[in-house]
Amino acid sequence: MKEKSLVRRLFTILICAILTLAVSLLPGVSLRAEGGETLMIGVPKDRCPIFYSDASTNEITGIGVDLMRAAAEEAGYRAEFCIIEEANLKDALDNPEYDVILPFGSAIESTSGQSSIVSENLIQTPFTLVTTGNRNLPSFNNLKVGMLKSLSGAADTVHELYPGIEIKMYETMPECVKALRKGEVDALLHNSYVWSYVLQKPSYSDLKVQPSQMFSMDFRAGTTDTPEGKEIISRLDRGIVALSDTRKQAVILDHTSRKLYQYTISDYLYEYGALLLLIALLFIALVIIAIQRSYTVRKEQEEKMQEMIDHDPLTGVLSMSGFRKRVEILLHEHPDIPYLLAFVNIKNFKYINDSFGRDAGDDLLKFWAEKTMETLSEEEAMCRIGADRFAVLRRLGGDEKLINDDENVVESVRNYFIDRGKDNRVQICGGVYVLTSEDYKNADVDHMLDFARVTEKRVRETRSDGYEFYNPEQWERGKQIANVVNYLHTAMKSGDIRVWYQPQVDYETGKITGAEALCRWKHANLNWISPADFIPTLEEAGLIYDLDSFVWERVCQDLHRWNEAGIKRCVSVNVSRCDVNKERDIAEIFRKLVQTYKLTPDQLSIEITETAFAENAEMLFSATEKLREYGFKVEMDDFGSGYSSLHMLKEVSVDRIKLDLRFLTDAGDQKKGHIIIGYMVRMIHSLGMEIITEGVETAEQADFLLAEGSPEMQGYYFYRPMPVEEFDVLSENWKKTE
Numbered sequence: 001m002k003e004k005s006l007v008r009r010l011f012t013i014l015i016c017a018i019l020t021l022a023v024s025l026l027p028g029v030s031l032r033a034e035g036g037e038t039l040m041i042g043v044p045k046d047r048c049p050i051f052y053s054d055a056s057t058n059e060i061t062g063i064g065v066d067l068m069r070a071a072a073e074e075a076g077y078r079a080e081f082c083i084i085e086e087a088n089l090k091d092a093l094d095n096p097e098y099d100v101i102l103p104f105g106s107a108i109e110s111t112s113g114q115s116s117i118v119s120e121n122l123i124q125t126p127f128t129l130v131t132t133g134n135r136n137l138p139s140f141n142n143l144k145v146g147m148l149k150s151l152s153g154a155a156d157t158v159h160e161l162y163p164g165i166e167i168k169m170y171e172t173m174p175e176c177v178k179a180l181r182k183g184e185v186d187a188l189l190h191n192s193y194v195w196s197y198v199l200q201k202p203s204y205s206d207l208k209v210q211p212s213q214m215f216s217m218d219f220r221a222g223t224t225d226t227p228e229g230k231e232i233i234s235r236l237d238r239g240i241v242a243l244s245d246t247r248k249q250a251v252i253l254d255h256t257s258r259k260l261y262q263y264t265i266s267d268y269l270y271e272y273g274a275l276l277l278l279i280a281l282l283f284i285a286l287v288i289i290a291i292q293r294s295y296t297v298r299k300e301q302e303e304k305m306q307e308m309i310d311h312d313p314l315t316g317v318l319s320m321s322g323f324r325k326r327v328e329i330l331l332h333e334h335p336d337i338p339y340l341l342a343f344v345n346i347k348n349f350k351y352i353n354d355s356f357g358r359d360a361g362d363d364l365l366k367f368w369a370e371k372t373m374e375t376l377s378e379e380e381a382m383c384r385i386g387a388d389r390f391a392v393l394r395r396l397g398g399d400e401k402l403i404n405d406d407e408n409v410v411e412s413v414r415n416y417f418i419d420r421g422k423d424n425r426v427q428i429c430g431g432v433y434v435l436t437s438e439d440y441k442n443a444d445v446d447h448m449l450d451f452a453r454v455t456e457k458r459v460r461e462t463r464s465d466g467y468e469f470y471n472p473e474q475w476e477r478g479k480q481i482a483n484v485v486n487y488l489h490t491a492m493k494s495g496d497i498r499v500w501y502q503p504q505v506d507y508e509t510g511k512i513t514g515a516e517a518l519c520r521w522k523h524a525n526l527n528w529i530s531p532a533d534f535i536p537t538l539e540e541a542g543l544i545y546d547l548d549s550f551v552w553e554r555v556c557q558d559l560h561r562w563n564e565a566g567i568k569r570c571v572s573v574n575v576s577r578c579d580v581n582k583e584r585d586i587a588e589i590f591r592k593l594v595q596t597y598k599l600t601p602d603q604l605s606i607e608i609t610e611t612a613f614a615e616n617a618e619m620l621f622s623a624t625e626k627l628r629e630y631g632f633k634v635e636m637d638d639f640g641s642g643y644s645s646l647h648m649l650k651e652v653s654v655d656r657i658k659l660d661l662r663f664l665t666d667a668g669d670q671k672k673g674h675i676i677i678g679y680m681v682r683m684i685h686s687l688g689m690e691i692i693t694e695g696v697e698t699a700e701q702a703d704f705l706l707a708e709g710s711p712e713m714q715g716y717y718f719y720r721p722m723p724v725e726e727f728d729v730l731s732e733n734w735k736k737t738e
């Protein structure tokens with residue numbers, strides 16, 4: 001009985017074993033072993049969608065992974081995947097940590113020479129060529145193809161299939177694309193599934209798949225050809241065979257339909273670069289506008305503040321600080337205008353305020369400011385220093401101007417209340433300071449105002465009303481010079497205006513070579529007045545030509561006289577910038593003069609100051625040209641005084657340059673001044689022009705100029721300007737020495 005039951009049990013076990021084997025051999029029937037052995041499978045990375053890491057779980061996944069996992073499970077394994085760290089499959093084969101490796105097209109030899117075995121084909125993977133634009137590719141056997149280094153196994157298979165193909169390997173996909181664009185290869189070869197991912201990159205939009213050039217490769221698992229390897233592969237084969245096509249297609253569809261491509265910053269830049277640039281520019285423009293706006297607002301506020309500081313709120317005229325600035329500017333811009341500075345004060349202002357109220361006092365101040373402003377020109381200024389005190393910078397005129405001011409402004413202020421039916425005469429006290437040449441060099445407004453203030457105080461303390469001058473002699477002098485306009489013609493006729501001569505010498509030979517004619521005005525009270533004092537006034541009044549033509553004629557008369565006496569001399573005459581204008585042809589005027597006095601044109605040198613050339617270039621250039629055509633010598637006077645000296649040298653052709661030593665050595669480093677003069681001399685000579693230096697006051701200066709090759713000189717060291725009588729005597733002496 002016991003024996004019978006044992007045989008029955010053994011039979012049952014046998015039947016079960018046979019059934020299990022039968023089921024395992026049937027396709028589609030799972031051999032799944034719950035909690036089976038773990039199979040370590042090495043896969044390459046970055047070959048999306050075949051192998052990639054899932055963005056959310058960070059796990060290795062992909063078509064290859066899912067298919068392999070299914071096959072392994074079918075074979076009773078628990079599949080675990082890891083990334084192959086080696087550069088290629090051949091190297092990876094030598095690493096015993098991987099049980100199997102994916103993907104192989106066929107069996108290959110490992111780097112160390114071990115042979116491998118491969119599994120059944122998991123899927124047929126299509127390989128496609130990609131190239132730029134519509135390139136016509138040669139046949140596969142003559143192609144130059146670029147591939148990733150990690151595909152070296154596949155490359156070997158391709159080589160076997162197409163022995164004529166040339167394959168170049170690159171580290172990364174961007175390097176592959178670069179090589180393709182540079183023409184190093186005809187096309188790139190990769191798995192079609194990978195292309196479907198890679199070509200989503202916006203900057204690869206020029207790459208096109210070549211559908212005609214396609215072939216497929218096997219996708220197998222591989223390992224070294226060892227007994228264990230063989231065992232794994234044979235088990236895996238069974239799992240692979242167990243996978244149905246539908247299941248494989250489902251895995252492929254699952255991964256190819258996912259939105260796997262992740263845009264990188266460079267992709268966004270490529271795709272939306274122009275838009276981003278536009279937005280950035282817009283943003284920058286907005287920032288700039290905002291900064292500018294805030295700057296303008298700040299500037300406007302500052303200007304408003306400054307305006308408030310610089311102006312008196314009651315009367316609207318300048319405040320003391322505004323006046324200081326304005327006076328400094330005026331004196332700097334108009335060194336030729338003679339000015340006076342008046343400090344004026346209402347003596348009985350307290351009484352006015354007490355009797356008629358503060359408003360009435362304010363109205364009086366406003367009236368005064370208004371009246372004064374009506375008489376002032378652009379070059380004059382007024383301020384309210386405070387309370388009832390005003391200061392005025394006024395152009396110096398003659399007595400007439402003072403009387404006018406007194407009648408039009410001061411008198412109407414005096415009668416302000418009387419004219420409004422109230423019995424009060426406003427008492428005004430003033431002190432006047434006449435500016436000296438020093439005040440123009442150093443415009444210290446407070447200092448000048450102090451003089452006027454002291455004088456006003458004296459008036460206030462000694463008289464009920466009126467004004468006095470702080471420096472009456474200066475006033476007399478200024479007044480007389482201002483009056484030159486009225487006396488010019490009388491002075492010319494009476495002989496008060498004369499021509500003096502300053503000899504010019506050749507320091508090398510010691511001989512007098514010519515002279516400059518300089519006018520002098522002998523004033524009844526002021527003795528000899530220098531032309532520098534009155535010429536600006538005459539120029540302004542439009543009378544300079546009257547003076548100059550008088551001087552030129554006198555010079556021609558003297559030259560004629562010397563010619564008659566057998567001394568042929570050359571004289572330089574000054575031409576004012578105002579003499580040259582549209583209506584006046586000065587070349588013609590000089591031509592007539594030499595004709596009248598039977599002179600030769602080379603006896604006259606026409607001096608035109610350098611700054612005049614800069615101011616009125618066109619007219620002076622043509623006048624110069626014409627004068628030279630007629631045979632007159634033209635000289636550029638005061639060379640070195642302006643800011644455009646060198647520029648002028650280039651622009652205009654003159655016969656002689658008159659360097660003014662005073663401008664060139666006045667301030668700054670004397671040594672440097674000398675170096676500059678040395679270079680100037682050489683430069684002027686190189687330009688084919690003659691040089692004369694004026695303002696030579698010492699033997700050292702003369703020696704230096706001679707050493708520099710410029711012997712023609714004029715200056716106090718040799719002779720001062722002298723009346724014609726003295727010059728005649730000198731002329732006589734030349735005659736004797738010649």
Ligand code: C2E
Nearest residue numbers: 518519530531532551574575576695696697714715716721
């Ligand atoms: P400018 O034409 O440059 O004349 C030279 C000035 O330098 C003269 O001054 C002369 O006396 C002075 N000078 C000459 N050698 C020396 C020196 O060694 N040291 C110093 N410190 N000064 C020296 P002046 O006669 O007072 O004439 C001043 C300016 O007035 C002249 O400068 C010229 O531009 C102008 N000027 C003189 N006469 C006339 C004229 O008849 N018509 C015109 N339009 N301007 C004239």
Ligand code: MG
Nearest residue numbers: 516574607637
């Ligand atoms: Mg001159």
Ligand code: MG
Nearest residue numbers: 637638660694
């Ligand atoms: Mg000069």
